[in-house]
Every structure is written in structure tokens, then in C-alpha cells.
Amino acid sequence: MKNRNVLISGASVAGPVLAYWLHRHGFNPVIVERAPALRDGGYAVDFRGEAHLSILRRMGILAELESARTGTGSMSYVNSAGKPQAKLPADLFAGDLEILRGDLARILYDATKDHTEYLFGDSVTSLTEDADGVTVTFERAAPRRFDLVIGADGLHSNTRRLAFGPEEEFVRHLGVYCAIFTTDNHLGLDHTGHAYRTAGKLVAMYSARDNAEAKAVFYFGSPQLGLDRRDVVRQQAVLAEHFTGSGWQSDRLLHDMRYAPDFYFDSVGQVHMDAWTRGRVALVGDAAYCPSSLSGMGSGLALVGAYVLAGELAAADGDHRVAYARYQEQVRAYATGCQKMGDGVAKLMVPDSRLMASVLNRYYKVMPYLPGKNMAAKIARKAAENITLQDYPVGLPGSFTRRGTAVGQDLGLV
Numbered sequence: 001m002k003n004r005n006v007l008i009s010g011a012s013v014a015g016p017v018l019a020y021w022l023h024r025h026g027f028n029p030v031i032v033e034r035a036p037a038l039r040d041g042g043y044a045v046d047f048r049g050e051a052h053l054s055i056l057r058r059m060g061i062l063a064e065l066e067s068a069r070t071g072t073g074s075m076s077y078v079n080s081a082g083k084p085q086a087k088l089p090a091d092l093f094a095g096d097l098e099i100l101r102g103d104l105a106r107i108l109y110d111a112t113k114d115h116t117e118y119l120f121g122d123s124v125t126s127l128t129e130d131a132d133g134v135t136v137t138f139e140r141a142a143p144r145r146f147d148l149v150i151g152a153d154g155l156h157s158n159t160r161r162l163a164f165g166p167e168e169e170f171v172r173h174l175g176v177y178c179a180i181f182t183t184d185n186h187l188g189l190d191h192t193g194h195a196y197r198t199a200g201k202l203v204a205m206y207s208a209r210d211n212a213e214a215k216a217v218f219y220f221g222s223p224q225l226g227l228d229r230r231d232v233v234r235q236q237a238v239l240a241e242h243f244t245g246s247g248w249q250s251d252r253l254l255h256d257m258r259y260a261p262d263f264y265f266d267s268v269g270q271v272h273m274d275a276w277t278r279g280r281v282a283l284v285g286d287a288a289y290c291p292s293s294l295s296g297m298g299s300g301l302a303l304v305g306a307y308v309l310a311g312e313l314a315a316a317d318g319d320h321r322v323a324y325a326r327y328q329e330q331v332r333a334y335a336t337g338c339q340k341m342g343d344g345v346a347k348l349m350v351p352d353s354r355l356m357a358s359v360l361n362r363y364y365k366v367m368p369y370l371p372g373k374n375m376a377a378k379i380a381r382k383a384a385e386n387i388t389l390q391d392y393p394v395g396l397p398g399s400f401t402r403r404g405t406a407v408g409q410d411l412g413l414v
């Protein structure tokens, strides 16, 4: 097979899933991750429908993921005094499996660490491609040669910048920022969450890890702020400017954020690219087609994209020209459908007027009793299942035998 040595940038969801499948298909993946160690933190992510679940099952990690599921139930919208005004049952939005992103990243890391070389605390600084491969230079490690380079480094992908061009060409800001961090469950929330919404702002808290802790979540409407993504002090100051004195638990949570072990802050955006590959370089997950954190689709889409990319490389015997074209063909419509789930949600999440915020709060009161109440969950499931996965035989114990199995059928492992 050609092109066995593959560098992947990013060790969150898309990167380790890709490494897992590349190894199963006989490639040698190396992952470089900018963070000094595996990154914890982030909100709960959802997997829904058979496309997602069948890949996780084939990876042998579904049971472990299920045992780490959040088990979060309903979400209540509260007024400024904390009194519940509307209660939304979990099944209105939930997928089949909800898990904290940090737990997911750890399980994926454990499933790959024995056969993937991880370079933590480093980043690619240049990519120079020639007929036989790519010379890669790093911030810290010595230069190395790889056959292929794949960017799984998220919304603000470094690989995309180096190989395709500046972020502004591909990232569409959706007018919202979000911050998430772990805090004490000082409200004593029991597998549930509370959210408080005012014009242009939403602050929420939900219990995590069997109520032992909680996640604080902030969303606020804003044009691009041009903040340095590594400047946590400035990010926290911006959050404080927006939420100080906003009511409910805002001030308490702003105080707690200064001690949070895993403060995460980012703009909410989508990535739109005509091509996800260039020469020997390809992008996968948020780096290529981020659907936005408001879509509830980011991790599932990254999972499917990584599975297909690895499978197509194997099916083409490592020929990246053939594999990259097939990867884009297979995933393009699926990614577009998932991205649609993020369209328009920003205005619902943080409506810019008080009137609209109050109309929405009232609507949520009656929503659980309306006939079309599960519509959002149904539409999300349809988008998540809108792909027919190939089997991509791996030739190792646990390999698959059939090709082109329709979603919804469980694949028999041999």
C-alpha cells in the first residue's frame, strides 16, 4: 500500500477517530496536538442514529461511552430569581448518546494510544509538498517527512491556514460567542439543567458526572471581536463585561470561572470550503466543515468524516488522489445537511430583543404540550442518518465483510 505514514494535526474527536481507523487499515498515524496534554472540558456532545452508533460500535467503544453518558434529564428555563418558568424534557432535543466532550476525547485517546505516536505540546509551522511526500516543520520537534498530512485541528485549523489560506476565507461567524467551564454544583442540580435568557444573552448551568460537578455555559450575541484565542484573561474579561449584573447566577458563575480548570471560550461559526483537500493535505471534522456548536452535530459529523476518509484511503490502496475525491463525494451532502442544523439557531438561542426573548420563554412553556414538540429531535436524527456507510474491510480480526450497508442495519463483525 502507498502513503502509509500519515501526520494528523489535532487530538480531540476527528483526529483520534481517524488515527484509529487508519491503523486498522494498515497505516501508521502520528498525531500532533498543540495542547501540552489531552484537553479536558467542553460541553456535552450528542451522537444520534445508526450512522454514529454503528461506527462507535465497530470501534468497540460504544459500551464504554454508554457507561460515561451524562444522564442529563430535563432543562428548565428560569426567571431572574431562579424560579422555573418552563421545563423542556430531554427527549425534545437529545440524541441517543450524550457524553461530555472531555470524556469522549479520553476514551478515543485510550483506544488509539498504543498504536499512534502522539506529539503533545507541538504544532506544525510549515508544509512543503513534493512528488513523494510532505516535509513538515514543527514548533518544537525536528522536521519530518510524511506521505500525507491531515488537519483535524478544529474551527480555527492551523493546517487549513497553512495549506488553503487565511481563516476569513472559510469561517462564517454566526454572531454568537460561547464559554463553557466546570464549576461546583452549588445549586444541587440533580441530572438536570437551568437556563436563564435575556436579550442577547443566555447563561445556563447543568449538573455533570452524577451531580458531583456542574458545567456553566454562557452564550452572547456579538460581531467578531478579534480576540487572541490563547488570551484567557482577556476572554474572561469580555465575558464579565457582558454578564456582570445580568441576573440569576451570572455573578456567581463569573466569580467561579476564574478558578475553572477547563475554561473554554470561542466564537460560534461554520466552515464552508469548496474543496477539503489540496495535494497531499486533507481536512476532516470541524477544520473542513464545522457545522457550529449550535447544530448539535459537530462530533457526529467529525466521527463520520474521519471514518470515511480512513476507509477511502484504504479502499484506494493509499492513493490519496482517488481517496480524497471519494471522501468528498461521500461526505459532502451529509456535511451540508448537518450544517443546516446550525442555521438560524443563533437567533433562537440569544434573540437580540427583550420582546423576542420573552416570546421564546413563553413558547417554551407550552412547547412540551404541542403536537410537533419532537420536531427538532426528528429533524436532527434525519440529518445524522443521511448517509450510507461503506464497510471498508480491514483484514484484521474484527473486520467487516459487507459493503454498502444501509444505515440502520447493524454490521456483523467477523
Ligand SMILES: Cc1cc2nc3c(=O)[nH]c(=O)nc-3n(C[C@H](O)[C@H](O)[C@H](O)COP(=O)(O)OP(=O)(O)OC[C@H]3O[C@@H](n4cnc5c(N)ncnc54)[C@H](O)[C@@H]3O)c2cc1C
Pocket (backbone or CB within 6 Å): 009, 010, 011, 012, 013, 014, 015, 032, 033, 034, 035, 039, 040, 041, 042, 043, 044, 045, 101, 122, 123, 124, 152, 153, 154, 155, 156, 157, 158, 159, 180, 264, 284, 285, 286, 287, 292, 293, 294, 298, 299, 302
Ligand atoms: C477543549 C475543547 C472544548 C470544546 N468544547 C466545546 C463546547 O463546549 N461546545 C462546542 O460546541 N464545541 C466544543 N468543542 C469543539 C467540539 O469538540 C467539535 O465541534 C467537534 O467535536 C468536532 O471535533 P474536531 O476534532 O473536528 O475539532 P475540535 O474538537 O475543535 O478539536 C481540534 C483539536 O485540534 C487541536 N489544535 C488546534 N490547533 C492546533 C495546532 N495548531 N496544532 C495541533 N493541534 C491543534 C485542539 O487543541 C483540539 O484538540 C470543544 C473542543 C475542545 C478542544
